[in-house]
Amino acid sequence: MPLALNVKIKLMKQHPDVVYRYGRALYxxxxxxxxxxxxFCMKKSWNMRYRSYNLELGKAEPEAPAIIDELKRQTAQQQADEIVFCGYGEPFYRLDTLLETAACAPKLPGKPKTRVNTIGLGNMIAGEDVTPKLKGLLDTICVSLNTSSPEQWLEIVRPQPAFREKGFEGVCDFVRRCTKYVPQTVVTAVEYPSVDIPAVRRLAASLGAGFRAREYMPDYQDK
Ligand code: SF4
Incomplete structure (x- = not known):
């Protein structure tokens, strides 16, 4: 990253953004x-920023009542088509907060749809099958699988040791289970140079899910 750009990013506002708008969605x-x-993680190369928002929460993770208040405030100013649980972290670490917040969506102006972007390790994190809890609360779940190869999954996703042995199959199993409870289950893959995107699309179909390729964005974008 050019030095001037790095300095510019660091000089941006420092308070964390918990609810942030991009396009017609609130994240x-x-x-x-x-x-x-x-x-391909952007956390470092984008210095915990996302298009001018500061996503660095530190230890102060937000609770549902504060998030819901902020959603009410922002949707009163401008409605959103969708609320999306997605930051520089895994939303399933905050499952109770996620579910409580998602439940408020039908009461917000414009009744936005709900989506979670996840790495698909939610059941392994919880130690149980949590997918039935998603029923009726989520419209879409996007599972970032990124490859059709268990070996390549270890190389590009680089999971913590607890997830190395059974992680890839765990994500595939999570996808299959989500298709029972979430109307739209979508496998995603970043268009990283070594990834066989058509093979991931075929794997997604075999799991009963849709597929979407995501742009690889190594360089910071302000807008
Ligand atoms: S799942 Fe990967 S891309 Fe997403 S925040 Fe974690 S390390 Fe970054």
Missing amino acids: INLTNRCPNACV
Whole structure:
């Protein structure tokens, strides 16, 4: 990253953004905890910023009442099509907060849809099958699988040791289970140079899910 750009990013406002708007959606930044260290992760190269928002929460993770108040405030100013649980961290570490917040969506102006972007290790994090809890609360779940190969999954997602042995199959199993409870279950893959995108699309179909490729964005974008 050019030095001037790095300095500019560091000089941006410092308070964390918990609810942030991008396009026609409101995004919710629940946690910075994540069990992976993906090779394409933007956390470092974008210095915990996302398009001018500061996603660095530190230890102060937001609770549902404060998030819901902020959603009410922002949707009163401008409605959103969707609220999306997605920050620089894994939302399933905050499952109770996620579910409580998602339940408020039908009461917000415009009744936005709900979506979670996840790495798909939610059941392994919880130690139980949590997918039935999603029923009736989520419209879409996007599971970032990123490859069709268990070996490549270890290389590019770089999970913590607890997830290395059974993680890839655990994510595939999570996807299958989500299709029973969430109307739209979508596998995603970042268009990282070594990834066989058509193979991930075929794997997604075999799991009963849709598929979407995501742009690889190594360089910071302000807008
Ligand atoms: S799962 Fe997301 S936040 Fe975690 S390392 Fe990968 S890209 Fe970064």
